Amino acid sequence: MRHIISLLMENEAGALSRVxxxxxxxxxxxxxxxxxxxxxxxxxxMTLVTIGSDEVIEQITKQLNxxxxxxxxxxxxxxxxxxxxxxxxxxxxxxxxxxxxxRLADIxxxxxxxxxxxxxxxxxxxxxxxxxxxxxxxxxxxILETIRTGASGLGRGERILKL
Amino acid sequence: xxxxxTGAEITVRCLQEEGVNYIFGYPGGAVLFIYDELFKQxxxxxxxxxxxxxxxxxxxxxxxxxxxxxxxxxxxxxxVTNAVTGIATAYMDSIPLVVISGQVPTAAIGQDAFQxxxxxxxxxxxxxxxxxxKDITELASTIKKAFYIASSGxxxxxxxDIPKDVTQQKTVFAYPSSVSMRSYNPVVDGNSRQIKKAAQxxxxxxxxxxxxxxxxxxxNASDALTELVRLxxxxxxxTLMGLGGYxxxxxxxxxxxxxxxxxxxxxxxxxxxxxxxxxxxxxxxVIGNPKHFYSEERKIIHIDIDPSSISKRVKVDVPIVGSVSxxxxxxxxxxxxxxxxxxxxxxxxxxxxIDLWRERDCLRYDRTSAxxxxxxxxxKLYAVTKGDAFITSDVGQHQMWAAQFYQFDKxxxxxxxxxxxxxxxxxPSAMGVQLANPKxxxxxxxxxxxxxxxxxxxxxxxxxxxxLKIINLNNRYMGxxxxxxxxxxxxxxxxxxxxxxxxxxKLAESYGHVGMKIEKPEDVEAALKExxxxxxxxVFMDFITDQTENVFPMVPGGxxxxxxxxx
Ligand SMILES: Cc1ncc(C[n+]2csc(CCOP(=O)(O)OP(=O)(O)O)c2C)c(N)n1
Numbered sequence: 001m002r003h004i005i006s007l008l009m010e011n012e013a014g015a016l017s018r019v020x021x022x023x024x025x026x027x028x029x030x031x032x033x034x035x036x037x038x039x040x041x042x043x044x045x046m047t048l049v050t051i052g053s054d055e056v057i058e059q060i061t062k063q064l065n066x067x068x069x070x071x072x073x074x075x076x077x078x079x080x081x082x083x084x085x086x087x088x089x090x091x092x093x094x095x096x097x098x099x100x101x102x103r104l105a106d107i108x109x110x111x112x113x114x115x116x117x118x119x120x121x122x123x124x125x126x127x128x129x130x131x132x133x134x135x136x137x138x139x140x141x142x143i144l145e146t147i148r149t150g151a152s153g154l155g156r157g158e159r160i161l162k163l
Numbered sequence: 164x165x166x167x168x169t170g171a172e173i174t175v176r177c178l179q180e181e182g183v184n185y186i187f188g189y190p191g192g193a194v195l196f197i198y199d200e201l202f203k204q205x206x207x208x209x210x211x212x213x214x215x216x217x218x219x220x221x222x223x224x225x226x227x228x229x230x231x232x233x234x235x236x237x238x239x240x241x242x243v244t245n246a247v248t249g250i251a252t253a254y255m256d257s258i259p260l261v262v263i264s265g266q267v268p269t270a271a272i273g274q275d276a277f278q279x280x281x282x283x284x285x286x287x288x289x290x291x292x293x294x295x296x297k298d299i300t301e302l303a304s305t306i307k308k309a310f311y312i313a314s315s316g317x318x319x320x321x322x323x324d325i326p327k328d329v330t331q332q333k334t335v336f337a338y339p340s341s342v343s344m345r346s347y348n349p350v351v352d353g354n355s356r357q358i359k360k361a362a363q364x365x366x367x368x369x370x371x372x373x374x375x376x377x378x379x380x381x382x383n384a385s386d387a388l389t390e391l392v393r394l395x396x397x398x399x400x401x402t403l404m405g406l407g408g409y410x411x412x413x414x415x416x417x418x419x420x421x422x423x424x425x426x427x428x429x430x431x432x433x434x435x436x437x438x439x440x441x442x443x444x445x446x447x448x449v450i451g452n453p454k455h456f457y458s459e460e461r462k463i464i465h466i467d468i469d470p471s472s473i474s475k476r477v478k479v480d481v482p483i484v485g486s487v488s489x490x491x492x493x494x495x496x497x498x499x500x501x502x503x504x505x506x507x508x509x510x511x512x513x514x515x516x517i518d519l520w521r522e523r524d525c526l527r528y529d530r531t532s533a534x535x536x537x538x539x540x541x542x543k544l545y546a547v548t549k550g551d552a553f554i555t556s557d558v559g560q561h562q563m564w565a566a567q568f569y570q571f572d573k574x575x576x577x578x579x580x581x582x583x584x585x586x587x588x589x590x591p592s593a594m595g596v597q598l599a600n601p602k603x604x605x606x607x608x609x610x611x612x613x614x615x616x617x618x619x620x621x622x623x624x625x626x627x628x629x630x631l632k633i634i635n636l637n638n639r640y641m642g643x644x645x646x647x648x649x650x651x652x653x654x655x656x657x658x659x660x661x662x663x664x665x666x667x668x669k670l671a672e673s674y675g676h677v678g679m680k681i682e683k684p685e686d687v688e689a690a691l692k693e694x695x696x697x698x699x700x701x702v703f704m705d706f707i708t709d710q711t712e713n714v715f716p717m718v719p720g721g722x723x724x725x726x727x728x729x730x
Contacts, residue, residue, distance in 0.1 A: 010346055012296070014283060025288050053476070062471035068312060069293040071346040163345065 002031070003057050004049050004083060004153050005074045006161055010069040011037050011044040018067050020044065028052065032085075032128075032150025043071065043163070044053045047152045049128070072161060080156035088113075090121045090145040091138060100101055101138070108134045119144060127151070167333040170299050170325065171196035174263065177306040179206045180338045182536070183234050184700040185225060185598050191238025192278060193265025196330040199253070200441065202457055210598065210627060213619040215242050216343050217591035219249020223258050224592030225385070228553055228576045229599040230383060232259045232314050239265045241611040243261070243285065248585060250320050251289035255582025256404060257381055259318035260308045262290075268328040269297055280323045291319030297331040304339050311342040316349025318381055323526075350466065353485030360479045360643030361464045362497040363441075368437035369509035369515075371397045375421065376449075377404030377581065378442015379465060384488035385409065385574040388441060395505055398517055400428040400445050404581040407571035417517060420527075421449040421719045423563040426525035427517055429724040434516075440465045440485040445477040446582075453477055455723025466490045507617045525716050525729055526567055535684050536563060537636045537708045540691075542569035544606060544634060547691040552604040553578065557589035557613030560642035563714045565608040587616030590633065594620060597629045604695065606632040611661050611705075612641045621674035624701050631693055633703045635667060638710045648715045650728070671703035683706045 031049040114121035173727030420424030465479040555578040580588040644659040668678030694702040716727035
């Protein structure tokens with residue numbers, strides 16, 4: 001099952017490599033990972049998307065908790081949560097394709113943020129599966145370049161990850 | 164204005180504040196300022212080893228045989244890489260160590276400077292935590308944290324990497340009196356509801372079994388464990404790491420379990436209905452094939468300080484996270500206060516079954532042999548030292564015979580590399596044990612292959628007059644490798660014969676020690692007596708043992724606990 005794990009950790013050099021090292025040393029999957037400082041500059045928040053059986057996910061959370069720099073951790077997928085990912089995608093757009101791409105971008109509520117006579121660059125946010133769906137609608141050879149941030153997430157309502 | 168100290172002075176002052184008696188190390192460019200400060204004081208005594216691996220093992224032996232944190236000091240680059248084996252050894256067995264390593268100056272980091280390695284990177288997967296101190300004002304608090312992290316929760320090695328320029332810079336020294344870290348707060352007390360559940364399950368057991376590991380030794384919980392076992396009259400087994408956690412000479416002790424455990428211990432593990440695991444982690448050498456282990460139904464209570472040890476390899480019914488000594492004490496209280504009692508009749512039947520298993524006499528060997536049997540040497544060693552020695556060992560058959568035949572009644576007497584299985588551990592760890600226990604009798608049980616991995620430490624032993632007794636069970640083979648080749652590789656003894664062995668007697672003598680070679684069974688006891696009379700001397704005893712002897716019982720890899728190969 002796909003899990004989205006969110007953690008608060010000390011904003012220290014080396015903390016990220018401890019997490020990455022843990023995953024490779026124990027043979028866990030990382031689908032995506034992102035990290036940035038929070039409003040409290042001494043803390044970073046990381047979102048990790050991983051796939052594994054319940055037992056594996058239990059071990060992953062326990063092992064992450066064991067890392068000295070990890071302050072708090074929550075498996076967002078255990079409850080209601082909001083998930084967003086940002087994607088930038090550069091699409092070849094000439095002649096009649098230009099309208100078609102623009103229309104698709106509108107349907108997916110994407111913004112065109114860069115235009116040349118041969119291409120559009122579209123900014124799209126949403127759940128990872130929405131981004132997947134968008135890409136699936138575009139012909140493969142029209143996609144010139146994509147970059148995705150990996151998912152970020154928060155618990156809904158009162159579910160708050162804070163110190 | 165308060166005086167400022169250099170980073171090197173601060174480092175040594177911190178060690179003094181922590182009450183460190185011994186530091187095991189080896190100098191080099193990056194740590195010269197620290198060595199300079201060590202030179203100027205005499206509170207922290209430095210033990211100069213002959214290889215950094217040995218510094219780690221010695222600090223490790225020191226920690227295992229006392230209740231203190233072991234401390235080692237190595238230089239950057241090769242000093243660190245040599246130390247890695249020792250760090251990993253301590254990590255696998257959860258031994259509290261603080262390792263101080265020198266690093267190239269801050270400005271040179273990342274420049275491929277002379278003797279630069281990414282120490283924090285190289286050691287990351289085999290330490291509990293590590294630090295690179297780039298700012299001198301954080302040096303004292305970092306060392307304080309290192310000691311705290313190493314010795315609390317599930318213990319482990321912590322490394323502090325100090326660039327050379329930081330040891331030269333100055334700042335005001337203040338050693339923090341306490342540590343508080345928002346990201347690290349190990350639990351102590353177990354959940355009381357879970358403990359209650361455990362007590363009920365224990366009292367309802369018909370075929371109970373107590374299985375205890377290294378966690379009992381590390382948490383100084385042997386007294387509590389012993390009290391619980393006696394209170395309940397349950398059978399008790401120890402893992403290789405847990406030996407001495409429960410007195411081996413007590414009749415409730417069914418021997419070590421696992422790959423080379425006793426028949427009765429492994430059978431009782433397999434067929435119990437309630438298993439109480441205390442400070443143990445169900446590793447592959449202990450329960451064999453987990454699927455086979457599951458094939459019998461039992462309820463499992465698991466007490467451990469480390470939540471990630473619980474339900475890692477085996478699903479358990481009553482997990483209790485906490486300090487094992489605290490949880491055991493709570494359990495004892497509850498059981499004593501309970502109106503319920505154990506099922507005396509069922510227990511009697513269970514003991515009858517266990518006694519039948521015991522009758523298999525699974526550790527028997529040929530006592531009339533004309534060549535020296537290694538088991539016999541260990542038995543005689545046990546008799547001559549009256550069971551009161553500290554025994555370190557290397558890795559191989561000799562390690563298993565030591566574990567099977569020396570009966571440990573006290574914790575912290577059996578010192579071996581269980582998790583990593585590091586050949587070369589025996590001699591240097593014995594040095595640390597002897598320094599921690601100056602009046603103790605210390606013997607290292609080893610093999611002719613293992614001993615050669617850190618043989619250079621005979622020189623350290625001479626320098627500090629450490630009167631170790633080295634029991635070399637010399638079978639001219641990497642015996643454990645040979646045994647596997649005999650059982651699983653069609654007797655093809657690929658590269659496991661130890662050719663071109665040195666004359667160990669002369670070798671010992673050349674280092675200034677006493678050497679003895681023993682070739683006949685009838686000479687074993689007298690030789691041991693003679694050696695242990697030489698209280699001031701290191702004696703290297705080279706026992707020429709049966710080349711073909713194997714360790715039994717044996718649970719082959721991938722097999723279940725009840726599928727032992729027996730003698
Ligand atoms: C550093 C290291 N290298 C290799 C091994 C694999 N190994 C395990 S036991 C063993 C043989 C040990 O031989 P010896 O010390 O003579 O002991 P014996 O088994 O004969 O008692 C080897 C090579 C190991 N455990 N450690």
